[in-house]
């Protein structure tokens with residue numbers, strides 16, 4: 001078993017899609033072992049997406065991520081990181097495969113409904129940013 005970190009982004013919470021996205025996650029065999037709805041602060045969003053701070057879209061990304069509440073989650077499965085990235089689909093929904101969360105729900109490359117960690121190492125760091133170990137059950 002391994003873990004990944006997920007965010008249901010503001011474009012999705014705004015459209016009341018939390019349950020629909022969770023249904024896709026669970027149908028794919030990922031278990032939601034921690035979950036909380038929060039409003040990210042500017043500082044939290046800037047830290048979380050710090051690797052993108054030099055990118056042209058950084059300001060837009062931080063504004064988007066703080067615009068409405070998000071749902072932060074820990075997901076568990078065998079090979080959770082690659083499994084969830086497959087379930088999410090490509091960053092740009094135009095390139096996302098049928099049945100993926102981004103194909104089903106994303107609006108565009110920026111408002112793409114979900115985040116998922118890109119490595120086990122980043123998953124552990126991202127989980128620790130939002131959850132204490134005893135909250136993950």
Ligand code: ATP
Nearest residue numbers: 052057061090091109110111112114115116117118
């Ligand atoms: P995430 O990290 O959110 O799971 P990802 O790993 O598929 O997505 P990254 O390259 O890490 O994609 O980009 C992080 C986020 O930045 C994307 O999910 C998207 O919201 C935003 N983003 C990426 N590329 C663009 C772009 N060209 N224009 C606007 N926003 C973008």
Ligand code: MG
Nearest residue numbers: 115116117118
């Ligand atoms: Mg990423």
